Amino acid sequence: METDVRNNPGLLKLDLYCKGARIDDSLMVKDEGGRPILRTRAGLGSGLEAILPDNLWTNIPTSEPFTKASPYVVRRREDGSIWIDRGKEPIAPIRLAPRPNWYDRKTSSGIQMSRVGTLQGTYLGVYPAKVCEYWLEKPAPTNCRFCSVGLNLGADDADEKKVQEVVEVACAAREQSDLTYIDFNTGHYEGETYLDILEPYIRAVKEATGCLIGVQTPPHADLTRYRDLKAMGVNRVSFCFEIFDPERFVEVCPGKAEAYGLDRYLAAVEHCATLASRNPFKFEPWVSNGEIIAGLEPYQSSIRAIEWITSVGAIPTVCVFRPLTGTDYSDVPPPSLEEMVPVFASLYEQCMRHGLPIGAAPNVNVSLVMLPWEARWLVSRKTRRRFRLKEARLALLRRVFARKFLADLRRHDEKRRAAAGVGTKAS
Numbered sequence: 504m505e506t507d508v509r510n511n512p513g514l515l516k517l518d519l520y521c522k523g524a525r526i527d528d529s530l531m532v533k534d535e536g537g538r539p540i541l542r543t544r545a546g547l548g549s550g551l552e553a554i555l556p557d558n559l560w561t562n563i564p565t566s567e568p569f570t571k572a573s574p575y576v577v578r579r580r581e582d583g584s585i586w587i588d589r590g591k592e593p594i595a596p597i598r599l600a601p602r603p604n605w606y607d608r609k610t611s612s613g614i615q616m617s618r619v620g621t622l623q624g625t626y627l628g629v630y631p632a633k634v635c636e637y638w639l640e641k642p643a644p645t646n647c648r649f650c651s652v653g654l655n656l657g658a659d660d661a662d663e664k665k666v667q668e669v670v671e672v673a674c675a676a677r678e679q680s681d682l683t684y685i686d687f688n689t690g691h692y693e694g695e696t697y698l699d700i701l702e703p704y705i706r707a708v709k710e711a712t713g714c715l716i717g718v719q720t721p722p723h724a725d726l727t728r729y730r731d732l733k734a735m736g737v738n739r740v741s742f743c744f745e746i747f748d749p750e751r752f753v754e755v756c757p758g759k760a761e762a763y764g765l766d767r768y769l770a771a772v773e774h775c776a777t778l779a780s781r782n783p784f785k786f787e788p789w790v791s792n793g794e795i796i797a798g799l800e801p802y803q804s805s806i807r808a809i810e811w812i813t814s815v816g817a818i819p820t821v822c823v824f825r826p827l828t829g830t831d832y833s834d835v836p837p838p839s840l841e842e843m844v845p846v847f848a849s850l851y852e853q854c855m856r857h858g859l860p861i862g863a864a865p866n867v868n869v870s871l872v873m874l875p876w877e878a879r880w881l882v883s884r885k886t887r888r889r890f891r892l893k894e895a896r897l898a899l900l901r902r903v904f905a906r907k908f909l910a911d912l913r914r915h916d917e918k919r920r921a922a923a924g925v926g927t928k929a930s
């Protein structure tokens with residue numbers, strides 16, 4: 504593996520998650536057309552949205568105290584270019600993720616669109632319902648210790664969103680940001696109402712945009728609901744169990760441990776993986792994801808989680824722990840790069856070994872995590888050679904799927920514009 508971050512953008516992306524960066528006074532992010540630094544979702548979007556070499560989108564921690572000790576600085580040069588430097592040493596030119604024009608537009612109900620949904624990389628993230636109820640438990644909240652959702656909703660994110668508002672934002676993002684994927688996310692609600700809450704949004708947004716749709720909620724007891732979601736047009740379900748070590752899981756996620764338990768998360772990941780088509784000639788976009796946070800348990804345990812998730816045919820999503828300001832773990836140090844490299848190397852290797860369809864969705868660049876496909880930067884040349892044929896097969900799958908999906912999406916756009924045109928004339 505190339506160990507010089509100047510020549511390895513994957514390693515740089517990972518190192519920036521671990522160390523963060525400082526923003527030099529020479530860079531005024533908003534004036535440069537960059538995205539505002541927002542605290543949305545579980546808080547991972549708290550940093551600078553940027554694009555590294557090799558088109559690696561990332562969210563660089565810049566607000567938390569640990570970033571003050573980072574050797575990395577983001578600077579604007581006199582010629583207008585923006586660089587990541589290590590001290591005074593130039594490391595890599597970067598681009599700021601463009602701030603979408605629609606962020607400042609209002610929905611027909613008068614809410615600023617960026618308060619309804621935000622781009623995380625190039626996909627739209629929406630947290631449509633009220634705050635996760637672990638934050639409201641008495642006598643003490645049982646929220647996941649790393650999470651900042653209870654601190655964020657109502658600040659940069661509106662607390663409850665109407666279906667029509669979400670549809671308007673998704674259509675604006677489709678028109679102006681070439682959106683292809685929308686991710687819906689909820690926390691925990693008593694009575695397992697999260698899928699009932701999400702379904703009207705899913706139906707309306709799928710109908711309006713034709714985009715790929717993902718859902719991230721706790722695991723519903725009735726597993727038949729996932730077949731129904733797939734039939735409704737959902738393409739990805741994601742279960743965040745965060746921690747694979749059973750004892751550590753209880754410490755880090757007390758609410759999840761009490762309400763569901765780790766085994767129920769794992770059963771949902773496994774069940775949803777079985778819903779993928781077994782017909783090799785019929786590629787349907789459906790994936791089951793198990794999501795973990797690396798850096799809050801021994802890295803060997805994170806690797807075991809990756810091995811288990813891939814062994815059941817699901818795809819791991821691996822976040823790097825970020826000690827967010829105001830959270831219970833704000834003083835816990837982030838993990839070291841040395842511990843994270845083997846975790847992400849394993850992510851690429853295990854996905855390739857099991858022939859999982861990684862990186863298949865077109866125009867989905869993710870800033871909050873390092874994707875399995877991006878983690879190929881972290882393995883040896885020998886390992887890459889070992890998977891050369893599988894990589895070629897994946898590249899073919901991507902091309903075939905992108906051609907069909909993007910053509911369908913364009914037809915959908917034309918229909919929507921035609922319908923809007925008829926509506927305008929009639930009114």
Ligand code: SF4
Binds near residue numbers: 691
């Ligand atoms: S389930 Fe945990 S991570 Fe998700 S919103 Fe609730 S407290 Fe945060």
